[in-house]
Amino acid sequence: MVGYIIGGILVLIVIIIIGLILRKKIYDAVDQHESWKMDIMNRNVTGELQRVKSLNLSGETQDKFEAWKSTWDQILTRDLPDIEEYLLDAEEAADRFRISTAKKNLKEVETILQNIEELIEKMFKELDDLLDSEKQSRKQIEEIQPRIKELRHSLLQNRYLYGEAEPKFEAQIIELQQLLERYQEEVEQGNYYEAKDLVVQLTDSVDEVAEKLEEFPVIYKKCKTELPDQIKDLLAGINQMKDEGYRIEHLGLEKELNNYLDQLAVSVKQLEDLEMYHVYELIQAIEDRLTEVYEMLEEEAKAKSYIESHINSVKSTLASAITDFKETNEEVDLLQQTYYLEENDLELYANLDKWIHQLEKQIAQIELDLESESQTYVTLKNQLKSTKDDLEQLHHSHKEFKEQLQTIRKDEIEAREKVVNLKRQLFDTNKKLQNSNLPGVPSYLWNLVDEATDRSDAVIEKLEKQPLDMGEVMHALSEAENTVNTLVNQSDAMIEQAYLVERVIQYANRYRSKYPLLATKLQEAETKFRNYEYEQALDTAANALEEIEPGALLRLKEFVDITT
Incomplete structure (x- = not known):
């Protein structure tokens, strides 16, 4: 039982502490909002609004000033006193621990203060816009006024360049002057926003008139004199070329050029009515076409x-x-x-x-x-x-x-010369075989001699054939050359082998008595040599000698090469 009482007391104490903390926060918030309110009351809004009195305080400027002054008065006389009431109600609710009611009042105060801040910011922005608008407009007008005078002076000084369009340019300059006067009237009446719109309109109009005044003489001269004269000269040149026999009649250039003359005459009238912009394209097109025609005629x-x-x-x-x-x-x-x-x-x-x-x-x-x-x-x-x-x-x-x-x-x-050369090679090779002092010539070499002779004779036969087919001749010649070259190479190789066999056997005879096996091999090599088997004889004798004296074959080969 005592525990429950103590627990209840503790809970009560906690509730009281929380309530005191929340009430303290309410009091602090009331103080903050009070300071915010006092800050707004102490602002020099009236002094800022007085800046507008540097302008002509009439018309829309007067209306703006009155609206700003009325808004500020309402803030001072109604909105801020209402805030005071809400703050007092919040404090009283906090004293009674009615925290939610106090928070609601504070929320209302914050909303009012925020709206007041936005209103003040809006007034200051509108004031700055108005002052800046007046300043910028005045600066632009100071630049525009001398430009209008310059345009008038330029027109008067060069009026002969504008022909029938001069009165229309004069009328446009007068309109610019009238717009300038309307600006002054709006400023005097305090209508600075209207005046600003007039400055924008006036700036565009002055630029447009200045551009026309600058470009008109050039375009007008082209349309009235330069291009027509150029076209007429071109027409005269075309007629002269026709007389000289040039074939240009079918090109229809005269009709095209006369049509350009008519268009230029119409363009002169349009320029005098200040209808300039569509004339640019016509002039460019004519100039481009004239260039093409000149190039064509050239x-x-x-x-x-x-x-x-x-x-x-x-x-x-x-x-x-x-x-x-x-x-x-x-x-x-x-x-x-x-x-x-x-x-x-x-x-x-x-x-x-x-x-x-x-x-x-x-x-x-x-x-x-x-x-x-x-x-x-x-x-x-x-x-x-x-x-x-x-x-x-x-x-x-x-x-x-x-x-x-x-x-x-x-x-x-060349084929006949090559056949003669092949025949000479065959003769020399045959003679070399017969004079070789060898026991005999292998049959495969005599067969190769016969084949080379037949192929050489075949080339001669094809050379004597009528009509002569050089394709067949060259083919037969190629076969004959290959066969003769093979014969020459194999004959030389065979003779060299035979000489080398003789040399090896002669050299190895010094070991015949001491090495019976060598003597047997040498006897075998001699038998093969007498049977025209020179390659096999060389292998048998050389292998036997190398077993007794390694490297001897290489030295003997070098000796044979030197002697042959």
Whole structure:
């Protein structure tokens, strides 16, 4: 029982402590909000608002000032006293430990104070905007006023450059002056925002008029004199070129250029009404087109000069090519009686013939077009240049073909010389075998001699064949050369082996009496030597000697090489 009483007392004490802590927080919050309220009351808002009196206090400026003053008065007379009431109610609620009620009052106070801060900030921002607007507008007007005077002075001084458009420019400058006067009126009436809008409008208008005044004389002069004069000169040049025989009638340039003259006359009227901007594109288009026409006519003149300078030389070159090809034709006929021409050679020859006939047709067509005047000189120049290039390529291909024909004859002569050389090699090799002082020559070498002789004779037979097929000749010659080379190499190798066997046996005889096994091997090697088996004899004798005296074979080889 006592425990429950003590527990209840402790709980009560805790509740009282918590209540005291919460009440203390309420008191602190009341003090903070009171300080915030006093800070707002002590601000020099009225002094800040007095800055607007530097402006003309009338019109919208007067309305703004009255609205700001009324807002501040309401804050001082209504909102701040209401805050005081809420703070007192919060303190009383805290005294009675009505914490939630106190917090509600404090929340209301905070909302009111926050709204007051936003209102003050908004007033100061509007005030700064108004003052800045007036300052910026005044600065811009100070720059615009002399510009309007300069525009008027420039127009009066150069009015002859503007023709019939001068009164309209004068009217636009007067409108600028009127906008300036309206600005002054708005400022005097305190309507600074209206004045600011007028400054923006006035700045754009001054820039636009200044741009027109600067660009108009150039465009006006182009439309009225420069481009028309240029077009007329071009028309005169076109007529002169026609008289000189140029083929430009079908281009329709006169109609196009006269149409430009009409458009420029209309553009002059439009410029005098200050309708400038769509004229820019027309001028640019005309200038670009005139440049194209000048380039076109210049190319036509160059083309005519090119044709006159090259037509005869191209015709002469073609005539020479035809004559030269006739000689080649005769040469081909003779060669075909003697030689067998490959299919690709005959095909190349036929293509050259077709090529020449095609070029003849091209030149004939160019001359026909020159007489009928159905093509421009530029077109004919391109055709003639193409024909000229084809002639150069034809000359190159023809030259290669003639060199190919010469190669056929050259190959025949070289083949005959090689056969003679092969025959000489066969004779020398046969003589070398017969004079070798050997017991005999292996049969495979005599067979190779017969084969090499037959292959050499086959080359001679093909060289005597009519018509001569150099493909077959070269193939037979290649086989004969391979066989003769094999014969020469194997004959030399066989003779060298035979000499080396003799030398090895002679050298090894010094050991014959001391080494019976060596004597037996040497007897075997001698038997093989007499049977023309020189390679086997060398292997037998050399192996036996190396067992007795290592390295002897190498020394003997060097000696044989020196002596042979």
